[in-house]
Amino acid sequence: MNISDAWGNVLLGIGWFVLIYMILVISFYTILLVISMFQLRKSYQLDDWEPYEELLHLSQTKPVSILVPAYNESVGIMATVRSLLSIEYPEYEVIIVNDGSTDDSLEKLIETFQLVKIKWVIRQQLETQPVKAVYQSKLYKNLLVVDKENGGKADALNAGINVSNFPYFCSIDGDSVLERSAFLKVMKPIIESDGDVIASGGSIRIANGCDIESGEIVKIGLSRSPLVVMQVIEYLRAFLMGRIGLSRHNLLLIVSGAFGVFSKSWVIRAGGYAHTVGEDMELVVRLHRFVKEEKADKQIVYVPDPVSWTEAPESMKYLRRQRSRWHRGLFESLWIHKKLLFNPKYGSIGMVSMPYFLIIEFLGPVVELTGYLIMIVSLLFGGVYLEFAILLFLLSIFYGSILSMSAVLLEEWTIRKYPKASDITKLFFYSLTETLWYRPLTVLWRCEGIIDFLRKKRGWGEMARKGVSK
Structure with a gap:
């Protein structure tokens, strides 16, 4: 089969663009990998508990309000609350925000933790949907439950900020389980910086396949589902490679909504959480923007070791929705703050971080999809195009x-974190198959997210939960 010279030149032209793009991206990620290697080896010793244990007794250790927005989280909310009530930290409060759930989340909480209605003066620092009631546990005085009308995750977090007492708050997903020492570790850079660090994020790991009892991880393991195992690998790559490298130079634009600590005063001054699909990223970008405009010397950091375990989608249907939504949220955050892009006024955030998230994270799937199509077409036409397809592959x-x-x-x-050699071996060999099936799927789903954004699709979409706790 022959192809015309004109179409052949177009094909090769696009192919060379994809090729050069991929080489540049691989080079960038390789640099991040090297930075991450040195940073991790510098941070970790054989016994890392001792320096964190000291924080339990230091007077400057900051009290924290832990906010858990919950909408129809009946399956996982009990394990989350139990894990939060057993963490190692000197002073904290747990605030569950029931965002108009239609399941029995509130009833379960009331019965299990013996909640009673209390009179609570709410400082309306951020505008939210009306709060119907505030409950306090008779068993745990530091456990509060806010019952409010539905307004979405951002609205629930803003309501939690209004109710909270302490200068720092942490956002936790309703299906997450924290390791006991996680808070000491994620708060360490904030405590040591004396206010210069205004946000700190920990790692998110997949709980599917782990044994969780009474809100505590008792055995770390892997799911039998190939789809879940690939997500484990994906999370390792995103957190251990991407975020460590970016955090090292204060370029981090994402602190996961599943586990992040923020200075309450700075978040309130910046306007709180916005009603977007990617409210966690949008807040971090806005904080960077606000800090630059205020000419303040503040940092937002990522700490690899403190871990929050969360349930991952086990079906193609729900994973597709999640990845499409994440990419839609990424574009929304970039679009809202497009003023920062290539703007020297915002320093490295405008000149490095925003372009990275636009060119590599956002446009990457489009270029990759183009590369897959070129490989298919090149295979059909053979000759020099076949050699080009092999090179791209x-x-x-x-x-x-x-x-x-x-x-x-x-x-x-x-x-x-994975103690069994068989688990590491399994992760290693699964990672070798990523290009053959998993990555093309996520590329398609992320491209769908772009289309959904252009179609002005709103909302999160339904996500089924099985629960990870016994």
Whole structure:
């Protein structure tokens, strides 16, 4: 089969663009990998508990309000609350915000923790939907439950901020389980910086396959589902490679909504959470923007070791919705704050971080999808195009599988959350298959997110929960 010279030139032209783009992206990620390796080895010692244990007794350790927005989280909310009530930290309060749930979340909480209605003066620092009642546990005086009309996750978090007592707050998803020492670790940079660090985020790991009893991880393991195992690898790559490298130079634009600590005064001054799909990223970008405009020297950091375990989607249907929504949220945050893009007024955030998230994180799936299409067309026409298709395929393996494999090795080299050698071996070999099936799927779903944004699709979409706790 022959192809006309004109179409051949177009095909090769687009192919060379994809090729050069992938080489540049691989180079950038390789730099992040090297930075992450040195940073992790510098941070971790054989016994890392001792320096954190000291924080339990220091007078300057800041009290924290833990906010848990909950909408129809009946399946996982009890494990989350139990894990939060057992954390190692000197002074904290847990505030569950029931955002108009239609299931039995509130009833379960009232019965299990013996909640009673109390009179509570709410400082309306951020505008929210009306609060119907505030409850306090008779068993745990630091446990509060806010019952309010439905307004979405951002609205629930803003209501929690209004109710909270302490200068720092942490946002936790309603299906998350924290390790006991997680708060000491995520608060350490805030305490040591004496206010210069205004936000700190920990790692998110997949709880599917782990044994969780009474809100505590008792055994770390892997799910039998290939789809979940690939998500484990994806999380390792995103957190251990991407966020460590960006955080090292104060370029971090995402603190996960599933586990992040913020200075309450700075968040209120910046306007609180906005009603967007990606409210966690949008807040962090707005904080960076606000800090630059105020000419303040503040940092937003990522700490790899403190871990929050969360339930991952086990079906294609719900994973597709999640990834599409995440990409829609990414674009929304970039679009709202497009003023920062390539703007020297905002320093490295405007000149490095925003372009990175636009060119690599947002546009990456579009370029990758183009590359897959070029490979298919090149295979059909053979000749020189076949050699080009092979070259693109080898690069895509490095871009996907090899970098993911490096993240797995980085996990084993430093943090070692997975104690069984068989689990690490499984992660290693699964990562080699990423380019063959999992990455093309996520590329398609993320491209769908762009289309959904252009169609002005709103909302999160339904997400089914099985629960990860016994």
